[in-house]
Amino acid sequence: MSDIEGRIGLLGAGRMGSALAQGWLRKARGGISADDIILIDPRPGVGAQTLIETRGVAQADALTPELARTLGTLVVAIKPDQVRPVLSALNDDLPLDALVISICAGVPLRTLSKALPDRPIVRAMANTPAAIGEGMSVCVANPIADTKAFEKRVERLLKPAGLVEWISDERLMDAVTAVSGSGPAYVFLFTEALAAAAEAEGLPRALALTLAKQTVAGAGALMKAGQGEPDELRRAVTSPGGATQAGLDALMNGGGLPGLVRNAVSAAERRGRKMGSQSAGD
Ligand SMILES: NC(=O)C1=CN([C@@H]2O[C@H](COP(=O)(O)OP(=O)(O)OC[C@H]3O[C@@H](n4cnc5c(N)ncnc54)[C@H](OP(=O)(O)O)[C@@H]3O)[C@@H](O)[C@H]2O)C=CC1
Ligand SMILES: O=C(O)[C@@H]1CCC=N1
Known part of the structure; x- marks a missing residue:
């Protein structure tokens, strides 16, 4: 395992989640290693399935309370309409210092913060070229995650997948989605x-x-x-x-x-x- 802070749970390993995970593991050395990650999806997408089979990445069908307690970072890549109920159910178990990164289109920080209060949360918009390290991610942090230390943690995860930019006005995120996400x-x-x-x-x-x-x-x-x-x-x-x-x-x-x-x-x-x-x- 690398010196990343805690285990990274990727909730939703479909098309975008798979692309991110592939981006994370592009580098043979340094950065994130296969042991750092657990893919949480009952039916992972093709790219994620390949990582499970060829790189030995761990997989779970669901984010159980026991699993939630072990995570240092939770990356959320499920469909936007599923985010609120799924995250709210984790509130008792996800550690308070776990970093939450949501790449779900249109889901604002206030929805994420309502579901998981008092957590450092970053809303990001990624795109599928992340799979080959040519992605574009744009991030905005909630007040708890708005520190240099969290910025570094987020970039450590997203930079292997491509360029990373930060914005402070969350209202711009829908325009970002419409340009680089779509x-x-x-x-x-x-x-x-x-x-x-x-x-x-x-x-x-x-x-x-x-x-x-x-x-x-x-x-x-x-x-x-x-x-x-x-x-x-x-x-x-x-x-x-x-x-x-x-x-x-x-x-x-x-x-x-x-x-x-x-x-x-x-x-x-x-x-x-x-x-x-x-x-x-x-
Ligand atoms: N596709 C893209 O280019 C981009 C997508 N996004 C965002 O990424 C998110 C995912 O999109 P995309 O990858 O396209 O969608 P997919 O449907 O391909 O992936 C979502 C995955 O999450 C799984 N899933 C659903 N519920 C759960 C759950 N409770 N626990 C674990 N896994 C679950 C789904 O399984 P099942 O299919 O069985 O329901 C599916 O495999 C969306 O919020 C989207 O806005 C952001 C940027 C770009
Ligand atoms: O179509 C969507 O809603 C998502 C967001 C950007 C790309 N796919």
Whole structure:
């Protein structure tokens, strides 16, 4: 076991929980080890199941009172509408100094604090590229967790999965969710659309998909490599009066892609806010 503070219980090892656990265990040495973690889920997702089978990560079907008493950190990754009843049932058993990190979309700190009063709690929004260490997590702490020591503990858990940012205004969390939490789905949809368009132009299906995936991945890698901001990189592809310009003109038509993306983020933000008021019982 590494020198992490206590055992880490991951409550909910579905799609996002699995991605986080995979991110935690990417590094062979240092950081978090397989012995530090217990996955609590009656039917873990594929990624989590692989960790159980190949890395010997422990698994439990339910977070029993006995198990809750052993945890130093509880990471909550169950569906948002399940959070309040499931966490309230743990209140008598989860140690008061256990750090709680919830990655559940739309579930505000006040709901979490009502279920588990007097605990250090951090609300975070992660995303699925966490599985390969390319995730984005944004965190906000309740007053008890708002210390350098807790910030360090949270970052120790989330940094192996990707970048970590902190905000102090929790109201921004629904916008964060709509951008980086949901964002991978927008990018995958764009990739699917690019592949379908390639096929419509007569490219064989397999080649169409390869072209679309590699183009999106390559463009992402170029942005990440710091070779310029997105607008500069776009201009570098766009020869005046050339093919790209014709394609971009079509994408910008009548508000086009920017307008669509604006609507998508706004709709996702509103849904997150609504989920928040529902989970708080407002
Ligand atoms: N998917 C994503 O990209 C992101 C998701 N999130 C958040 O992560 C959370 C989980 O989402 P996601 O992973 O997509 O959902 P999943 O349904 O894939 O995962 C949730 C898992 O929790 C299990 N579960 C349900 N109740 C319990 C319980 N009482 N004890 C233990 N395990 C339980 C579920 O089992 P069963 O299926 O059998 O009910 C399931 O395996 C959500 O709150 C979501 O908002 C945040 C960022 C991104
Ligand atoms: O769709 C959802 O609600 C969650 C939050 C961000 C990604 N998946």
